[in-house]
Amino acid sequence: MIRRLDLRDAQRGPSGRLDSRSLRNAVPRASIGVEQALEAVRPICEQVRVDGLNALIDLTERFDGVRLEHVRVPHAALGRALESLDAEVTAALQESIARARRVHAAQRRSDHTTQVVPGGTVTERWVPVGRVGLYVPGGLAVYPSSVVMNVVPAQEAGVESIAVTSPAQKDNPPGFEGLPHPTILAACALLGVDEVYAVGGAQAVAMFAYGARDADDELWACEPVDVVTGPGNVYVAAAKRLLQGLIGIDSEAGPTEIAILADDTADPVHVAADLISQAEHDPLAASVLVTDSEALADAVDAELARQVAATKHVERVTTALSGPQSATVLVTDVEDGLAVVDAYAAEHLEIQTADADAVAARVRNAGAVFVGAWSPVSLGDYCAGSNHVLPTGGCAIHSSGLSVQSFLRGIHVVNYxxxxxxxxxxxxxxxxxxxxxxxxxxxxxxxxxxxxx
Structure with a gap:
C-alpha cells in the first residue's frame, strides 16, 4: 500500500552525513504540485478580476453545483446554525477557541523604542493589517476547526475587518441550501464573525484579492482585503502564489502532510493510525514514515492493511497512501532521519523515538513538531492550542505557520x-x-x- 524508499546508501557530503541538497530531490512529493496548478487557476482568477460577482456565481455553479443568488451568507443563517449545533460540538469548539486564544494571545508584540544616540530614537511599531480574508476548506470534509485557527490569531492581532469564505454546499440540511456547511457557519457565529461568503476554490482567493462588484450597480459584493490566509487544496495554494504581491499571504498551505521520524521504540499501531489520520483529508495528502528500523516498517505495513480496511474513507486513504507523495523512507540511523525530515520540511512532523525531546529540539524545518507518543497531529488539528494552518510542499524551509505575526506589520518610526x-x-x-x-x-x-x- 505504501511504497518503500531506501536512502541508506544515498549520497553523503564531506562530513559523512546525508547531503541535504540531494535529499530535497529524493524525498517523496506529489506529482501535481502548486507549480503545475498555476496554469489551471490563472484564467479563473482573471475571470473574477474582469467579471466580479457574475464570475463568482458562474464559477460556483461550475465547480460546486450551486447557483448562488448572493455570495454573502445572510446574518440570520449564522444564528440558526449556532442554535442547531450539537451541544458536544459546541463545547469542543469552545474549548478549541479557548486554548488557541491562550497560545496566540502570548504572541502579541509590544512597540519598542531604542535610543540610538542622545536625541535619536527608532521605534518599532506593530500595526495590524486593516482587512483580512480567511479561507476555510469545505470540499471533501468540513473544517470548523479551520475557522478557529484563522480567526483567533487575526482577532488577537487586532484586525478590525475580518471576512471568512468557504465553499457553497450542494447537499446541506434544509434552511442552509447553497451556503457553507452549517457547522462552519456556527463556528463563525461563536467567534463573532458575521461577514461570511459562500465561495470556495481559487475564485475565493481572487475575490479577496480583487474584490467583487455587482456588474449592474457597481456596488461591492465583497471588498478587497490586505491579507489572505488559510489552508486549501492545491488550487487554493496556487491562487495564493499567483496573487501574492497584490495580497499578502500566510504561506502556501495546500494538501496536508505528515512525516513521522520513528525508531524501534515506536508503537506501529500509533504510527499507522497517525499516517491514516492525515491521508483521509485528500487523495493528494502525503503520509511519510522515516525510520531506521525495518522491523517497525514491516509492522506499520501490517497495521496499515488492518486499519485502512476499517476506516470510513477507505478509497481516499488508499489513494493517498499509495501515491508518489507517500512512502516509508529507510535510513541508517536517527541522525540520518533528522537530515531527511529537515530536507522534507513537513507541515506536521511527529517524533516517536527514544529521547524524543532531544531529537525534536534539533529539528530545523517543519510547520509544527509533535513530540512523543502522546502528542499526535490530531491533537494539534483541534485542541492543542497550536495553529494547524501550516506551510506544505517543502515551504516550511522558509515559511512559518499561521500566527498573530501573520496579521501584523512592523513599522520603524525614526525621530532625530x-x-x-x-x-x-x-x-x-x-x-x-x-x-x-x-x-x-x-x-x-x-x-x-x-x-x-
Whole structure:
C-alpha cells in the first residue's frame, strides 16, 4: 500500500552525513504540485478580476453545483446554525477557541523604542493589517476547526475587518441550501464573525484579492482585503502564489502532510493510525514514515492493511497512501532521519523515538513538531492550542505557520533632533558620495547651511 524508499546508501557530503541538497530531490512529493496548478487557476482568477460577482456565481455553479443568488451568507443563517449545533460540538469548539486564544494571545508584540544616540530614537511599531480574508476548506470534509485557527490569531492581532469564505454546499440540511456547511457557519457565529461568503476554490482567493462588484450597480459584493490566509487544496495554494504581491499571504498551505521520524521504540499501531489520520483529508495528502528500523516498517505495513480496511474513507486513504507523495523512507540511523525530515520540511512532523525531546529540539524545518507518543497531529488539528494552518510542499524551509505575526506589520518610526542629525551628518555624506547619490547628502547638508545663503 505504501511504497518503500531506501536512502541508506544515498549520497553523503564531506562530513559523512546525508547531503541535504540531494535529499530535497529524493524525498517523496506529489506529482501535481502548486507549480503545475498555476496554469489551471490563472484564467479563473482573471475571470473574477474582469467579471466580479457574475464570475463568482458562474464559477460556483461550475465547480460546486450551486447557483448562488448572493455570495454573502445572510446574518440570520449564522444564528440558526449556532442554535442547531450539537451541544458536544459546541463545547469542543469552545474549548478549541479557548486554548488557541491562550497560545496566540502570548504572541502579541509590544512597540519598542531604542535610543540610538542622545536625541535619536527608532521605534518599532506593530500595526495590524486593516482587512483580512480567511479561507476555510469545505470540499471533501468540513473544517470548523479551520475557522478557529484563522480567526483567533487575526482577532488577537487586532484586525478590525475580518471576512471568512468557504465553499457553497450542494447537499446541506434544509434552511442552509447553497451556503457553507452549517457547522462552519456556527463556528463563525461563536467567534463573532458575521461577514461570511459562500465561495470556495481559487475564485475565493481572487475575490479577496480583487474584490467583487455587482456588474449592474457597481456596488461591492465583497471588498478587497490586505491579507489572505488559510489552508486549501492545491488550487487554493496556487491562487495564493499567483496573487501574492497584490495580497499578502500566510504561506502556501495546500494538501496536508505528515512525516513521522520513528525508531524501534515506536508503537506501529500509533504510527499507522497517525499516517491514516492525515491521508483521509485528500487523495493528494502525503503520509511519510522515516525510520531506521525495518522491523517497525514491516509492522506499520501490517497495521496499515488492518486499519485502512476499517476506516470510513477507505478509497481516499488508499489513494493517498499509495501515491508518489507517500512512502516509508529507510535510513541508517536517527541522525540520518533528522537530515531527511529537515530536507522534507513537513507541515506536521511527529517524533516517536527514544529521547524524543532531544531529537525534536534539533529539528530545523517543519510547520509544527509533535513530540512523543502522546502528542499526535490530531491533537494539534483541534485542541492543542497550536495553529494547524501550516506551510506544505517543502515551504516550511522558509515559511512559518499561521500566527498573530501573520496579521501584523512592523513599522520603524525614526525621530532625530537637530544635534543628533548633525553628529552623524558626515557619515551620511560619505556614504551618499560612495553610492554616487549626491542628492541624498544634500538632503542632510541643506539643513545646516546658513539660511541667508
Amino acid at each position: 533632533d537637530r544635534a543628533a542629525l548633525q553628529e552623524v551628518a558626515h557619515h551620511v555624506l560619505a556614504l551618499s558620495a560612495a553610492e554616487d547619490l549626491p542628492a541624498h547628502g544634500q538632503a542632510v547638508s541643506a539643513r545646516f547651511r546658513d539660511q541667508r545663503d
